[in-house]
Amino acid sequence: MKSFRRVLRLSLRRRMSLLGILLSSLVIAALWGANIGTLYPMVEVVFKGDDLPSYVDERLAEARVTVEEQRVELIQLNDELDELQQRAKTATDADTQAALQQEINTTTFEISSAELAQTATKKSAEWLSWAQPWIDQSAPRGAFPTLVFIVVMLVGGTAIKLVALTINLMLVQYVAEGTVMELREKYFRKSLHLDLDHFGQNGSANLTSRLTNDVAHIAVGVSTLLGRLIREPLKMAVCLFGAATVCWRLLLLVMIVSPLMAFVMQHLSRAIRRASRRAMEEMSSLYGMLNDAFGGIHVVKSFNTQAYERARFRARVQAYFRRSMKVALYNTLARSSSELLGLTMVGLAILAGGYLVINQQTHLLGIRMSARPLDVGQVLLFFGLLIGASDPARKLSDVWTSLQRGIAASNRVYEIIDEPIRVTEPTNPVHLDRPHRSIEFKGVHFQYPSGPMVLRGIDLTIQHGETIALIGPNGCGKSTLINLLCRFDDPHEGEVCFDDVAIDRLPTRDLRRRIALVNQRTVLFDDTIENNIRYGSPSADAHDVVRAAKLAFADDFIRRKTPDGYQTLLGSGGVRLSGGQMQRIALARAFLRDPDILILDEATSQIDIESEQLIHRALETFLEDRTGIMITHRASTLAMADRVAVLDLGQVADVGTHHQLLASNSFYRSLCHSDLTDAA
Known part of the structure; x- marks a missing residue:
């Protein structure tokens, strides 16, 4: 990874392009989450024959009523807590004190939950109050016009997202190609200064393979890191943030598989890196064999050794094929593992969310999941956001493979760049007149x-x-x-x-x-x-x-x-x-x-x-x-x-x-x- 970080330092010279990549990635991620978010108004507003202004008015009125109910509930709970504390002070029996203390703990927990629910309701009311004037002024009246409005916003957001994606891809390619161009120049400059015996021991084919095949893998790794490895996590973050606003406790519950995913990907990344390096070494050997055959074509033809050279070539190609298939196997395992774990996460969300909605519960296994029971629209939005987060997660498995190949390739390239040379320039050079004596x-x-x-x-x-x-x-x-x-x-x-x-x-x-x-x-x-x-x-x-x-x-x-x-x-x-x-x-x-x-x-x-x-x-x-x-x-x-x-x-x-x-x-x-x- 150290060598790949050095490659990335070369890319930092294009700061404005990197800033453009970051900004366009943020736009893409925000619109990705917003498009998924349109699911909620469709389910809760349009399909119930309502429109946005009416929906906001109803929700705001409900929120104000709920806040008042929660205030009264908190007063009652606090009075109950004061009474329990007074009884606990006067109780002389140990069993009675223990029972009262348990009731005090339960009541304290209920007060905390009620305060949390009241805070959430107040924030919801504040947001609705802030949005109400804008919605009353801009949003259409009627269910079907509202549906048209949502679809237009969805298409417009998608168009903007695609423009941002085009800009993002071009900037990523510009930075990646510019970075590897500098790397190639740096590598070639060092190659020309290598000691002569290096060329005898390793041959020019090895150097050529690193300059062409390996640097190409580095280019893919850089473009992957600056492109998908920025875009996809941001898309995931937006979706997870949206899911957290719906029900953050439920999100934590379904995220319990994340450590397992990290463990699997860590071990697979090491295997991919090793296999990629071996595949690149086989490609270097193949380059050397081709150089020998084409450079000595007169000897090959005159000695009728075409069949022998074909056999050598076949052996090299088959060796490279085996190495490449091992890389493909690890890549497939990474993709399948991430997809399975992502589906497991969504499955847990469906089970937990379905239980809460069907039974109109706020607790799951004795743990409070929400301040008030979730409605169908919230659960569907939660599911949609999780699916929206799982798609980037699936893509990241391919990203991880490309990145590991780039890391392995950068290690091979910097082996040459960092190789010490015996002939160095003098610290204090002496200049002699021409000609010498x-x-x-x-x-x-x-x-x-x-x-x-x-x-x-x-x-x-x-x-x-x-x-x-x-x-x-x-x-x-x-x-x-x-x-x-x-x-x-x-x-x-x-x-x-x-x-x-x-x-x-x-x-x-x-x-x-x-x-x-x-x-x-x-x-x-x-x-x-x-x-x-x-x-x-x-x-x-x-x-x-x-x-x-x-x-x-x-x-x-x-x-x-x-x-x-x-x-x-x-x-x-x-x-x-x-x-x-x-x-x-x-x-x-x-x-x-x-x-x-x-x-x-x-x-x-x-x-x-x-x-x-x-x-x-x-x-x-x-x-x-x-x-x-x-x-x-x-x-x-x-x-x-x-x-x-x-x-x-x-x-x-x-x-x-x-x-x-x-x-x-x-x-x-x-x-x-x-x-x-x-x-x-």
Whole structure:
């Protein structure tokens, strides 16, 4: 519930809309009760051939007579009480005193009841006196005109209620959608700052499921809370208040089932919350399975594993089906329980009220229910108001289910928003001039959570303007070194420094502005070629984009081999381009950024010879007066480097030029030979 309260705090920013929701809900509730209240004048006035002015005159006269009778009765009871008290003082026998004391208690109770009845009658008379002039002036004369008047008021009230309901629903939707829009933005902002290993452990499908499916449940929960959970209790309150004005003691009697209803709903709400969370987790798994199948569609088709994927999908869907059915079961139990308990309440009212009316009694089981016997109209109004209260109670069972789903979903969403991140901004940041003079890895150790030690005391210095290549077997820490340089993570021991200043003291945005990264797996977005090149450099104009593309030898194929040139839409992942073309667009994006440091992480490992040669030519021009860091096993790319650092078992095994290492380091020769064999 704590997480859902945080969601509701976001909705409080729309105070005027919330005020409109409250006011419209009050109008709806008041008119709901008023419409039910028309039952009384129909039964007691119209169907007896009377009209409202005559009815009020008769009732007012009866009330005045009753007040006088009650005054006389009170005088008699007080005289009787005084006499009993005097007899009790003079009595000497213990049994006589006990009997007199019992009579005194009975008389005192009767006096209290009579005073209560007199007060109720006086209030009724006062209300009738206040209403009489208005009714005499406005209400029609005759039974049928009175019926027409009541029906017109009923239809008019219903029309106003529907207008208020429309306003209420629109305001609720406005607040709910605005709240979850802010929540989505907050969630997405935090997702972009999560540590990289989070994406490896949980996958993007889990994050996507929470952002779409779970937030949708939160939207329903918020709209339910601000809509039905305000409207329906107010409607119940109006009806119960009306029933209390008819006979509050009888209302208390029939409300004895309320604690049982609260107990049942409390236990069902916990079950619904647990079941909803498990259903959402199954949906996250389903998202992950779909991502795998659609993302690897080439593998699925080429290996003829469609049947296997269908079986996986069926298993996930069936698991989600089972979870959803459990939620539906609890929802049905909640609805049925509330309906049964509501019917029990109405049944008790019918039995108790029927007994009082049929026998013209004021007491039930020795307890006074009313000051005077209830008439048929009062009892029917009481029943109608209870039924009017039971309908919102029945609807609240559905509300409760939606609310519990929203609570479960908010817990899952805020798990991500509240997740701590290891890479944080410095408290007192240091700003360095560009370009830097050197990059130093000083005794760097690093270990991924729940993984082995990857880097074991890396010491490496890279001067500005130098191009260095990193080579080594898989898992030796090459990419980890790049991640630390980009500050995607921080070392457990040691430091990564720019000009003797640890990079964790630099603003992260300033650090990454100095760097352009081109990965082995080229990332292109579902946008135009121009916007893909401009990505990360929003201030660049079209001329800058073309200049960067020409420098990356991408301009020619963009103009000649794409349907709309720079305005060609690539589709998700750039599937319309070859690997070499995608890599050159990624390189143009990096060139446009004008970085101090260009990092190539196996950027030429999976492209054709022609594209590789073009990329090498582009790099030779671009890397002048810039720092270049290349992770590669290609001999042609290694030859471009000023130095090559050989990594093995998380340490720097050797450093030298390509030719020096070929001559002196057998491990390096084996790595280069492996690359040549793979190329052949």
